[in-house]
Amino acid sequence: MATNLAIDDHLLIEAQKIGQKPTKKAVVTEALEEYIARRKRLKAVKAFGSLEMDETYHYKKDRQKR
Secondary structure (H helix, E strand, O other): OOOOOOOOHHHHHHHHHHHOOOOHHHHHHHHHHHHHHHHHHHHHHHHOOOOOOOOOOOHHHHHHOO
16 A cells, blocks of 8 residues: 655654664564554553453463363
8 A cells, every 4th residue: 555654854864773674664663563563562561450360270280281
């Protein structure tokens, strides 16, 4: 999918140098992947403490069944 974006050239060139990426596309792709991964981690961190734990679940016993 072709998309036109107005991205700050200085930021893009700096990211390309730091990330040692050969193309601008590679830089943007990696940046998007990192952004998505970070957001997923933040979502998981927010879930800590909000999930109920099943006191009857024994992962070691479950592992032996396999």
